[in-house]
Amino acid sequence: MREAILSGRGIQKNFGETTVLHGIDIDLYAGDFTVVMGASGSGKSTLLYALSGMDRVSGGTVTYQGRDITRASEKEQTKLRASAFGFVFQKTHLIGNLTLRENIRMAGLIAALSDREAAERTEQLVQQMNLQGAAGWLPGAVSGGEAQRAAVARAVVHSPAILFADEPTGALNRANSQEVLDLFSCLHRDGQSVLLVTHDRDAALRGNRILYLEDGRITGELVLPVYAGRDPTRESRLTAWLEEQGW
Amino acid sequence: MLLRSAAQRQRGSAAGIFALVFLLAACLCTAVTVYLSGTDSVAGEMARLGYGDYTVWISGAPESLRAELEQVPDVDHATVQPLLFAGYEINGRYSDDEGQLLLADGAVPYRFVSEQGEEMETPEIQPGTVYISPALRSTFDVSIGDTIHFELSRSEEPVSLTVAGCFADAFMGSSMIDMKSFLISAADWNAMRDQIQQASRADALGRAGAMVHIFQRADSPLEPLDFRREVSESTDIALYTAFSYQRESILSYMLLLQNILAGVCFAFSVVLLILCLVVLGHVLSVIVEQDREDIASLKSMGQSGAGIRGVYLALYGGIILLALLLGLATSQEISRLLASAMVSSTGMCISIRFPAAVLIPILLAIAALFALFLRARTAQILGIPPVQAMRETAGERAVQTPLRKRTLGLDMAWRELCSNRRKYIAVGLVAGFLALFLSVIGKMGTWLGPNGEGLMNAFSVADHDLGVQPFNASVPMDEIERVIQWYSPVRETYELAMQSVTVDGQEYTANVLDDTRWFHVLAGEVCDGDSILITDTVASELGLSIGDSVQVAANGRMGTYRVSGLYQCANGMGSNIGMSIQGYSQIGDITGYIWCYHYILENGAVRDYAMAYLQDHYRGIDVHTNSWSGLDGIVFVMHALIAVLYLIAAVCILIAVALAAGKLLQSEMGKMAVYKSMGLFAGRLRLSFALRFLIVVSIGTAAGIGVSLLFGDALIGYLFRSFGIGEFVVGFSLLGTVLPAIAVPLLFFAFALAFSARLKQVSIVSLLSESDL
Numbered sequence A: 001m002r003e004a005i006l007s008g009r010g011i012q013k014n015f016g017e018t019t020v021l022h023g024i025d026i027d028l029y030a031g032d033f034t035v036v037m038g039a040s041g042s043g044k045s046t047l048l049y050a051l052s053g054m055d056r057v058s059g060g061t062v063t064y065q066g067r068d069i070t071r072a073s074e075k076e077q078t079k080l081r082a083s084a085f086g087f088v089f090q091k092t093h094l095i096g097n098l099t100l101r102e103n104i105r106m107a108g109l110i111a112a113l114s115d116r117e118a119a120e121r122t123e124q125l126v127q128q129m130n131l132q133g134a135a136g137w138l139p140g141a142v143s144g145g146e147a148q149r150a151a152v153a154r155a156v157v158h159s160p161a162i163l164f165a166d167e168p169t170g171a172l173n174r175a176n177s178q179e180v181l182d183l184f185s186c187l188h189r190d191g192q193s194v195l196l197v198t199h200d201r202d203a204a205l206r207g208n209r210i211l212y213l214e215d216g217r218i219t220g221e222l223v224l225p226v227y228a229g230r231d232p233t234r235e236s237r238l239t240a241w242l243e244e245q246g247w
Numbered sequence B: 001m002l003l004r005s006a007a008q009r010q011r012g013s014a015a016g017i018f019a020l021v022f023l024l025a026a027c028l029c030t031a032v033t034v035y036l037s038g039t040d041s042v043a044g045e046m047a048r049l050g051y052g053d054y055t056v057w058i059s060g061a062p063e064s065l066r067a068e069l070e071q072v073p074d075v076d077h078a079t080v081q082p083l084l085f086a087g088y089e090i091n092g093r094y095s096d097d098e099g100q101l102l103l104a105d106g107a108v109p110y111r112f113v114s115e116q117g118e119e120m121e122t123p124e125i126q127p128g129t130v131y132i133s134p135a136l137r138s139t140f141d142v143s144i145g146d147t148i149h150f151e152l153s154r155s156e157e158p159v160s161l162t163v164a165g166c167f168a169d170a171f172m173g174s175s176m177i178d179m180k181s182f183l184i185s186a187a188d189w190n191a192m193r194d195q196i197q198q199a200s201r202a203d204a205l206g207r208a209g210a211m212v213h214i215f216q217r218a219d220s221p222l223e224p225l226d227f228r229r230e231v232s233e234s235t236d237i238a239l240y241t242a243f244s245y246q247r248e249s250i251l252s253y254m255l256l257l258q259n260i261l262a263g264v265c266f267a268f269s270v271v272l273l274i275l276c277l278v279v280l281g282h283v284l285s286v287i288v289e290q291d292r293e294d295i296a297s298l299k300s301m302g303q304s305g306a307g308i309r310g311v312y313l314a315l316y317g318g319i320i321l322l323a324l325l326l327g328l329a330t331s332q333e334i335s336r337l338l339a340s341a342m343v344s345s346t347g348m349c350i351s352i353r354f355p356a357a358v359l360i361p362i363l364l365a366i367a368a369l370f371a372l373f374l375r376a377r378t379a380q381i382l383g384i385p386p387v388q389a390m391r392e393t394a395g396e397r398a399v400q401t402p403l404r405k406r407t408l409g410l411d412m413a414w415r416e417l418c419s420n421r422r423k424y425i426a427v428g429l430v431a432g433f434l435a436l437f438l439s440v441i442g443k444m445g446t447w448l449g450p451n452g453e454g455l456m457n458a459f460s461v462a463d464h465d466l467g468v469q470p471f472n473a474s475v476p477m478d479e480i481e482r483v484i485q486w487y488s489p490v491r492e493t494y495e496l497a498m499q500s501v502t503v504d505g506q507e508y509t510a511n512v513l514d515d516t517r518w519f520h521v522l523a524g525e526v527c528d529g530d531s532i533l534i535t536d537t538v539a540s541e542l543g544l545s546i547g548d549s550v551q552v553a554a555n556g557r558m559g560t561y562r563v564s565g566l567y568q569c570a571n572g573m574g575s576n577i578g579m580s581i582q583g584y585s586q587i588g589d590i591t592g593y594i595w596c597y598h599y600i601l602e603n604g605a606v607r608d609y610a611m612a613y614l615q616d617h618y619r620g621i622d623v624h625t626n627s628w629s630g631l632d633g634i635v636f637v638m639h640a641l642i643a644v645l646y647l648i649a650a651v652c653i654l655i656a657v658a659l660a661a662g663k664l665l666q667s668e669m670g671k672m673a674v675y676k677s678m679g680l681f682a683g684r685l686r687l688s689f690a691l692r693f694l695i696v697v698s699i700g701t702a703a704g705i706g707v708s709l710l711f712g713d714a715l716i717g718y719l720f721r722s723f724g725i726g727e728f729v730v731g732f733s734l735l736g737t738v739l740p741a742i743a744v745p746l747l748f749f750a751f752a753l754a755f756s757a758r759l760k761q762v763s764i765v766s767l768l769s770e771s772d773l
Helices: A044-051 A074-083 A100-110 A115-128 A144-156 A174-189 A232-244 B002-009 B011-048 B065-070 B134-140 B186-198 B224-234 B247-254 B256-290 B292-300 B305-341 B356-377 B379-383 B408-419 B421-448 B453-459 B477-487 B536-542 B581-585 B604-617 B631-677 B682-721 B734-755 B764-770
Strands: A004-015 A018-029 A033-038 A059-064 A085-088 A162-166 A193-198 A209-214 A217-223 B054-058 B075-090 B099-104 B111-113 B129-132 B147-151 B159-168 B180-185 B207-216 B241-246 B466-470 B490-503 B506-513 B521-524 B531-534 B549-554 B557-567 B576-580 B596-601 B621-625
Touching: A004 A044, A018 A044, A018 A059, A018 A193, A018 A217, A033 A044, A033 A174, A044 A162, A044 A193, A074 A085, A074 B631, A085 A144, A100 A115, A100 A144, A115 A144, A144 A162, A144 A174, A162 A174, A174 A193, A209 A232, A217 A232, B011 B247, B011 B256, B011 B305, B011 B356, B011 B631, B054 B224, B054 B247, B065 B075, B065 B207, B075 B186, B099 B186, B129 B134, B134 B159, B159 B180, B159 B186, B180 B186, B186 B207, B207 B224, B224 B241, B224 B506, B241 B247, B241 B490, B241 B506, B247 B256, B256 B292, B256 B305, B256 B356, B256 B379, B256 B421, B256 B631, B292 B305, B305 B356, B305 B379, B356 B379, B408 B421, B408 B682, B421 B453, B421 B631, B421 B682, B421 B734, B453 B631, B466 B477, B466 B604, B477 B490, B477 B596, B477 B604, B490 B576, B490 B581, B506 B536, B506 B581, B531 B536, B536 B557, B576 B581, B596 B604, B604 B621, B631 B682, B631 B734, B631 B764, B682 B734
Parallel strands: A033 A193, A033 A209, A085 A162, A162 A193, B099 B180, B129 B159, B506 B576, B531 B557
Antiparallel strands: A004 A018, A004 A059, A209 A217, B054 B207, B054 B241, B075 B099, B075 B147, B075 B207, B111 B159, B129 B180, B147 B159, B466 B596, B466 B621, B490 B506, B490 B549, B490 B596, B521 B557, B531 B576, B549 B557
């Protein structure tokens, strides 16, 4: 039996009178590309922020390496984000007055990397993300795809244990979406654990474990082989399963 | 509806602007009210009490003098108010100077006041009682019921009178004048006059005299100085004159403190006006930028640009108008408080009247200035096109500055500043102006010194700790010097005589020194036997410059002297000259008891103890320090003013930071959230945010202090010249340079750090949802 690197038990989240997450139990495993699917308003993003410690939960626990991060202090949670977690948002949220290269390097500097390590790792990611031409530009001057690739690079510059991604292709056109999803697949093949929330079937195809969320509850789970390029069998399995879930 | 919505969304900005404009109106209206009310009150009271255009204190003059004066072509009439002069002792302390005893026979309508300076009903003055100036109360710590002993003759016991209350004297009541007046009953006055007249010349300590008020004809074309010269040259009045003052000089003395206070408040108002405009401009541009999408949407719905702009104009115009009116109303109460606080200095409570004819046009002009400024700053609303769905992200510049791990917080702050310079210009300007103003005020504080040393030195002929003037041969000066030596070794000693002279027919006091190197020479050379020193005031009054020749006369003898230089002595508002003993001996008598022995002690701190001992144990001497009665009151008010100005400056900084930091944080929430999501501690984010303010404010402060260092002394010197203080040099100082240089940036930094506290409280998800990047 595999050991979970991040476990959520009885996660509940209320916004005033409204309960968005109803006592969810979830485990994330090392090396998995976990995808949470669901319709808009099902609580996908809320679950991601609850699991990553970005937002406080109303009930339940989230355990990372044996420690309940919902009870961790602000300082401890910040350290966790700097060392173990990486985030990619729907909008790139790159820092507007830093070039793409500086955005990536800044994340390395905030984490434990030295000046030299951050610079070396940044250049490595610039190459890997195919950002050589755009790395010296400000986010406002590059394409959406380049900006989101830079955002992914920024999220993994410190080699996090888990990469959290909240609808990373939601604001991109199809071509740019494929580029970004290819990056995620590439990172996963290299051993990166990923939790991605999406309502895009193509994005979900990249995962090897798909969870379906409906009205704040996990209603189904599908395990697929690791993505290795377009595979009609995988695609039909996912489609059938999604139809079962009421997609 | 739009207005209500705008008012709700912008209540923080509106409150900040309201507070700044309120401070501006309160400060400016207080300055104008205190200045005008003070001038009106003192001038009115002088006129009511019968002070002339030119008032001369005389003794030993014949009764024919008045008729002689009224023969002078430009003299309308002259009145004579009899006086008695006598030394006095209160609560064991002897006065440095004679007191002036006024006859309360109803001829002069003195006002009676409470110890706080409030007007009271005129009482029947009973024999055995005396009424004093409220300023004396603070100087001698005298209260109603205490006894004042007046020394009239050596052979008789002093005349003791009980303090029954206070009265207002528009001149001798001021703490700026050493000689204090006392109002006594006709019975006591006549008895004391008889005692003086019956005493032999050797026995007499008191003397009879008079105040002669000389009024210039309404159609006289002469300037005040020329009128004074005509009176001196056409009559024998100079032979009997102890001292004399023009109406303008008396007003200057009486209004010294009010004018300094009003001047400082006025200068601060100018700084506040600039701050208001800078902050308002900054706030409006940020708000319009933030509301850009809403404005575009409203336009798409058919709302005109002018209509939307009208909402902003109405909101901020209304707030500014309200703040101006509230500031105006508050200023009248502040003015009354200030007037009450200054009673111990002025000796009378200036009557605060609402100077509507001046204040309303001033406030209307300021309102018009704000209206124009608002119109100009909101003009950009007209240019926003309808349906501008996406907020423009332009404005951040591509700049390359280092980002290093060790100095990441500072590097981030620097990058933000370099990328968004425009957003921080207002903060830098505010800091620069505040630092400049506080530095100038600090310079004044440094010059003033903890005990008023600046004023002491400015108003004294030469530096000294202790002065002893013997009035007869029986005074054992050797023994007195041994007593002084017992308190502290004497570093230097010299002698000073203050004698009445005329310079080119104009009456002045000659400060005669046996060692002329003690004069505070500002320009030229020290005087010798053939030359004199003059003050800036004399140079200006007589149109003299260094090298000119003048006729100096005393006791009927006259000599020609060259002006060797300019020197500093604000005594008599600068109406004095400096002479050497060799120079004065050519026209005046240097024998007799005219000399005051000045001592500079190794340990100046003991001077008050030495003075008290000498006053208690020796008769026939006048002992004084470099200070004068009432200086403590002036120093206290000035120091309090500096403290209050620092407090107001801190409030201004708080408001400026609240407005600037609030808007910046609001626009950067998304960015801050991203930094937090990357693992940057909220504390480091806050530090970096506050560092931006520290950097830009440090630059502004450095500029402000630099301007103050370059021009501050000249500016204050120019203002002080009107008080007879010819030189002002402070340069680098703790209060004028170091304190504002540290206080202004630190206050900005601390307030910015405090305002960024919400970064710590709010979750990243909330921050991300508050603002897009």
